[in-house]
Amino acid sequence: MNISELPRRALVALGLPAVLIVLWWFLSANSTSFFWPPLSSIVEAFPRTWTADPILHDVLPSLARLAAGYLTALVAGVAAGTAIGSSRTLRALTEPALEFLRAVPPPVLIPVIALFAGYTGWTAKVIAIALGCVWPILLNTVEGVRSLDEVLRDTARSYRFGRAATLWHVVLRGSSPLIATGARQALSIGVILMVISELFGANRGLGAAIVQFQRGFAIPQMWTGIVLLGLLGVTLSGLFRLVEHRHLAWYRGLRQAERGV
Amino acid sequence: MTTATATALTGPAPRWRQPALGVLGLALVVAVVEALPRLGIVDDRFLPPFSTMARALAEQLTVAEFWTALGQTLRGWALGLAVAMIAGIAAGVVIGSVPALRAVTASTIEFLRPIPSVALIPLVVLIYGSRPQSALVLVVYAAFWQVLVQVLYGVADVDPVIRDTARSYRFSRWAVVRTVVWPTAMPYVVTGFRLAAAVALILEITAELIIGVPGLGRAIGVAQSSGAVAQTYALVIVVGLVGVAVNASARAVERRALRWHTSVRRDL
Numbered sequence: 001m002n003i004s005e006l007p008r009r010a011l012v013a014l015g016l017p018a019v020l021i022v023l024w025w026f027l028s029a030n031s032t033s034f035f036w037p038p039l040s041s042i043v044e045a046f047p048r049t050w051t052a053d054p055i056l057h058d059v060l061p062s063l064a065r066l067a068a069g070y071l072t073a074l075v076a077g078v079a080a081g082t083a084i085g086s087s088r089t090l091r092a093l094t095e096p097a098l099e100f101l102r103a104v105p106p107p108v109l110i111p112v113i114a115l116f117a118g119y120t121g122w123t124a125k126v127i128a129i130a131l132g133c134v135w136p137i138l139l140n141t142v143e144g145v146r147s148l149d150e151v152l153r154d155t156a157r158s159y160r161f162g163r164a165a166t167l168w169h170v171v172l173r174g175s176s177p178l179i180a181t182g183a184r185q186a187l188s189i190g191v192i193l194m195v196i197s198e199l200f201g202a203n204r205g206l207g208a209a210i211v212q213f214q215r216g217f218a219i220p221q222m223w224t225g226i227v228l229l230g231l232l233g234v235t236l237s238g239l240f241r242l243v244e245h246r247h248l249a250w251y252r253g254l255r256q257a258e259r260g261v
Numbered sequence: 262m263t264t265a266t267a268t269a270l271t272g273p274a275p276r277w278r279q280p281a282l283g284v285l286g287l288a289l290v291v292a293v294v295e296a297l298p299r300l301g302i303v304d305d306r307f308l309p310p311f312s313t314m315a316r317a318l319a320e321q322l323t324v325a326e327f328w329t330a331l332g333q334t335l336r337g338w339a340l341g342l343a344v345a346m347i348a349g350i351a352a353g354v355v356i357g358s359v360p361a362l363r364a365v366t367a368s369t370i371e372f373l374r375p376i377p378s379v380a381l382i383p384l385v386v387l388i389y390g391s392r393p394q395s396a397l398v399l400v401v402y403a404a405f406w407q408v409l410v411q412v413l414y415g416v417a418d419v420d421p422v423i424r425d426t427a428r429s430y431r432f433s434r435w436a437v438v439r440t441v442v443w444p445t446a447m448p449y450v451v452t453g454f455r456l457a458a459a460v461a462l463i464l465e466i467t468a469e470l471i472i473g474v475p476g477l478g479r480a481i482g483v484a485q486s487s488g489a490v491a492q493t494y495a496l497v498i499v500v501g502l503v504g505v506a507v508n509a510s511a512r513a514v515e516r517r518a519l520r521w522h523t524s525v526r527r528d529l
Contacts, residue, residue: 013368020369035387092282097290103504105463107470108478108497111485115307115493188375192467195379199471207379214383222383229380237375 037220042227045220050228054209059228062206065122066194069129073186077134078179081141082171091142102139106132106189107196114200125197125205132193133186140182144175177251180244187240191233206232309491317491318498327480334465334476334503337393341400342461349405349457350450353412354438357446363413374410378403378464386472393475396468403464404457411453415446451518455511462507466500477503 025039050059084090084098110119110128117124148171156170172179198207210225291311298305305313321327356362378399385395419442427441469478477500484492 012364016365016369017372035384089282092279093286093289095279095286096283097286099508100287100501100505103459103508104497104501105466105504107463107467108481108500111470111481111493112497114485115490188377191377192379192463195377195382196467196471199379199382210380210383214387219387222387226380226384230376233375233377233380234372237371 034219037223041220042223046224046227049213049221049224058204058206058209061122061204062194062198065125065197065205066129066190069126069193070133070186070190072126072130073133073137073190074183076130077137077182077186078141078172080134081138081179082145082167082175084138085142085145085175086171091146098135098139102135106193110193110197110200119200120203125194128197129190129193133190136185136189137179137182140178140185141175144178145171147178148174177248180248184237184240184244187236188233191229191236195229306490309494313491314494314498317489318495321492321495321499330475330477330480331499331503333393333474334469334478337396337400337468337474337476338461338465338507341397341465342404342458344397345401345404345457345461346408346454348401349408349453350412353409354416354442354446356409357413357416358438358442363417370406370409370413374406379467382468382471385468391473391475395472396465396474396476399468400461400464404461407457407460408450408453411449411456412446415449416442418449419445448519451515455508455515458507458511459504462504 021039028036028038029040031038084094106128109131110124113124113128113131117127152170152174153166156166161170195207195210198205199211206225206229210222210229213219213222213225294308294314295311297303298308298310356366381399381402385398389395389398423441423445424437427437432440465476466478468474469476469480470482471478473479473482477496481493481496481500484496
């Protein structure tokens with residue numbers, strides 16, 4: 001890509017969003033509808049609504065819970081997935097049970113966890129996020145470990161790689177593309193659960209704040225919450241792509257070489 | 262198919278071994294759930310023994326409201342999935358076939374897709390309340406992107422030589438879509454269907470649980486808040502079984518629809 005192409009690429013990427021936003025702005029400008037306030041009043045309400053206090057007490061704790069639950073799920077899912085994927089007996093033993101647990105829609109877990117830990121407080125929410133996120137990571141890790149090239153394992157063995165080295169360099173490296181797929185699916189489930197776990201109890205958090213705006217009929221403020229959640233989703237998926245891009249560069253290169261491009 | 266290759270690599274295992282171990286695994290889970298509260302490790306007000314859950318489940322099966330709720334959930338799921346499939350395929354084929362359109366919309370699709378559909382909950386609550394339309398909007402929004410993105414990948418996968426061949430034979434636009442684009446995109450569409458089916462069920466249940474749209478999700482919420490613990494677990498088990506059924510039937514559809522395809526691909 002050379003420099004002269006940049007403006008054109010920027011135009012292609014930003015053109016439609018800009019048009020849509022402009023359309024939204026003008027079509028809603030004289031809106032008197034209760035549900036669809038003018039975009040201008042949403043924009044105007046944004047800095048008023050998300051001042052330092054709600055960011056500190058609603059947004060950041062939500063994100064911290066998301067991070068705690070997601071990382072727990074990542075570690076547990078990869079560990080259990082590697083164990084299950086490496087042993088055929090273990091796999092046959094756990095397959096139907098895992099199939100069932102995966103099929104339970106994650107939001108249903110929240111009332112169940114609430115039986116143990118209540119709706120309020122951190123523990124219930126972090127557990128809910130972790131339990132929802134763990135299945136796609138676990139199942140994809142199992143697939144990844146299973147689909148490893150036998151030749152690679154044998155090569156590692158004949159070079160007398162230690163157990164730890166084989167695990168790290170061969171097994172985890174080799175299954176990382178599939179683990180990344182699972183981790184990406186888990187991320188969007190995590191965001192959903194972060195919001196849902198806060199919709200129940202009347203305590204603080206991003207989800208709780210949005211519901212309070214909605215119940216108080218503070219419609220422009222509610223819209224700012226929706227926009228904020230949207231931006232959050234986009235930012236997280238962008239961050240994920242950045243991390244994935246760096247760590248799976250070897251994989252893209254391999255695929256390109258295989259295709260002979 | 263994957264199990265077949267696994268056995269091919271490591272030599273034949275007895276055919277009964279795999280399912281038998283699976284049943285054993287399930288039995289172990291049931292035994293643990295039965296034992297934990299009985300041994301007093303977990304308070305049975307939080308986790309009743311499995312036999313109590315099973316009794317509550319059997320009781321549910323005789324109640325008319327349970328079957329109504331199950332029907333409402335399945336109807337909402339199927340309707341939302343159907344709308345999302347039709348819209349996703351139509352939009353995907355149109356956008357995917359026109360390179361300029363694809364380039365212009367790429368960033369917008371990437372932007373709208375990760376917006377969590379639950380962000381729309383407050384809005385649909387205001388507009389529709391706890392009517393089924395609320396669930397429908399959420400289900401369609403969430404499932405649509407799964408289908409659309411898969412269709413876009415599929416259309417992009419069309420072999421340029423085949424496309425050019427069709428063009429030089431002066432195939433009509435419709436004929437190209439039907440004979441060139443659709444067969445190539447088919448596997449992607451089916452994958453999209455499988456993903457969308459699962460996502461649609463999650464959103465349907467979520468809407469019922471949180472907004473109070475009639476269905477199994479609302480039944481779980483009601484049971485939990487009224488302290489019917491065994492019934493809560495029984496309904497969660499039902500929802501899990503519905504999920505298993507949805508996944509299994511989506512996979513069956515996949516196998517059927519792609520029978521020709523895998524056979525073509527195997528010798529590639």
